[in-house]
Amino acid sequence: MIQLHKVSVQFGTFTALHPTSLAFVPGQFTVLLGASGAGKSTLLRSLNLLAQPSAGHITVDGIGKLDSARRVHEHRKRTGMIFQQHQLIGRQSVLANVLLGRIGYHPAWRTLFPLPRHERRTALECLARIGLLHKALERVDCLSGGQQQRVGIARALAQQPRLILADEPVASLDPASARQVLEQLHRFCREDGITTVVSLHQVDLAREYADRIIGLSNGRIVFDSTSDALTPDKASALYEHPATAADSIHATPAEPSMFSSQFATAKESP
Numbered sequence: 001m002i003q004l005h006k007v008s009v010q011f012g013t014f015t016a017l018h019p020t021s022l023a024f025v026p027g028q029f030t031v032l033l034g035a036s037g038a039g040k041s042t043l044l045r046s047l048n049l050l051a052q053p054s055a056g057h058i059t060v061d062g063i064g065k066l067d068s069a070r071r072v073h074e075h076r077k078r079t080g081m082i083f084q085q086h087q088l089i090g091r092q093s094v095l096a097n098v099l100l101g102r103i104g105y106h107p108a109w110r111t112l113f114p115l116p117r118h119e120r121r122t123a124l125e126c127l128a129r130i131g132l133l134h135k136a137l138e139r140v141d142c143l144s145g146g147q148q149q150r151v152g153i154a155r156a157l158a159q160q161p162r163l164i165l166a167d168e169p170v171a172s173l174d175p176a177s178a179r180q181v182l183e184q185l186h187r188f189c190r191e192d193g194i195t196t197v198v199s200l201h202q203v204d205l206a207r208e209y210a211d212r213i214i215g216l217s218n219g220r221i222v223f224d225s226t227s228d229a230l231t232p233d234k235a236s237a238l239y240e241h242p243a244t245a246a247d248s249i250h251a252t253p254a255e256p257s258m259f260s261s262q263f264a265t266a267k268e269s270p
């Protein structure tokens with residue numbers, strides 16, 4: 001669905017993501033794991049060019065190479081972003097926030113006026129799917145953290161996305177709410193065939209929900225396989241000192257070859 005071709009990201013002289021080639025297939029639920037500073041957010045944000053690649057390029061099925069403002073707009077319109085801190089407008093209603101997901105489908109001038117009735121219906125349907133229809137007219141800042149994050153999911157769903165990018169969506173939530181949020185994300189990924197990429201710090205949740213886990217260390221991919229293949233040793237190696245993590249993980253036998261063909265993944269050698 002989306003492919004990175006030798007994409008790297010620099011901040012000044014610092015390389016946050018070393019040249020990386022990856023492919024994400026439709027409907028796959030991928031979790032990014034790794035210690036703080038490993039490059040999870042950078043990789044995630046490069047997928048909709050919020051982090052600009054310094055080299056390499058990205059292609060998206062049905063759009064092509066993301067090398068023009070028009071193609072980037074087309075891609076972002078169908079890409080839902082979910083953030084740790086929700087990025088909702090607290091003093092506005094839940095419904096108004098979900099409607100923001102529809103704005104990309106209208107010219108800028110159109111957004112000065114209330115969106116058409118069918119758009120409100122779409123937003124209400126998304127709220128019904130996440131179980132918060134009864135909160136539609138409440139102010140967002142009156143909702144719990146878990147409910148706010150689910151409004152963030154409804155806003156992303158309202159975009160009718162092909163891709164959802166969620167950067168630590170459950171980091172500020174209690175365990176029960178975290179599970180509920182991941183459960184819902186996972187369900188919509190399955191039901192709608194949405195390619196979903198989520199960064200997490202909880203290895204147990206990653207194992208439970210991910211079809212595929214990508215482990216990062218020091219701006220490089222050091223693990224890329226199914227959640228079953230992430231043994232406790234490999235998982236703890238991801239959180240070792242960045243200089244040693246890559247060695248510990250590569251020291252283990254190679255993953256089954258079916259994996260690379262299943263996910264059509266090509267990794268750069270570190």
Ligand SMILES: Nc1ncnc2c1ncn2[C@@H]1O[C@H](COP(=O)(O)OP(=O)(O)OP(=O)(O)O)[C@@H](O)[C@H]1O
Nearest residue numbers: 011014015016034035036037038039040041042043
């Ligand atoms: N805008 C920026 N300017 C300069 N350096 C940055 C910028 N964004 C990220 N970095 C650096 O790039 C590296 C990777 O950062 P990134 O945010 O991708 O890590 P992360 O794996 O998401 O960490 P965390 O788990 O703490 O969110 C870090 O060393 C970080 O300091």
Ligand SMILES: [Mg+2]
Nearest residue numbers: 040041042167
């Ligand atoms: Mg991050």
